[in-house]
Amino acid sequence: xxxxxxxxxxxxxxxxxxxxxxxxxxxxxxxxxxxxxxxxxxxxxxxxxxxxxxxxxxxxxxxxxxxxxxxxxxxx
Numbered sequence: 001x002x003x004x005x006x007x008x009x010x011x012x013x014x015x016x017x018x019x020x021x022x023x024x025x026x027x028x029x030x031x032x033x034x035x036x037x038x039x040x041x042x043x044x045x046x047x048x049x050x051x052x053x054x055x056x057x058x059x060x061x062x063x064x065x066x067x068x069x070x071x072x073x074x075x076x
Contacts, residue, residue, distance in 0.1 A: 054067040
């Protein structure tokens with residue numbers, strides 16, 4: 001599996017979890033569990049994306065600015 005396939009798979013998982021989360025209401029165990037899953041998925045995905053994609057891009061003048069911007073967005 002390439003890095004792009006792995007990132008795409010992560011995005012699919014995140015979209016699915018978010019769709020499930022939107023269907024929940026109020027202060028429920030299900031909602032809290034889904035929120036925690038989404039939060040963990042986003043954290044792990046951002047770390048992997050930065051390490052495998054954006055850091056190497058920063059070493060190339062042509063893609064450096066875009067990579068830095070993307071990392072900054074992750075940290076927001």
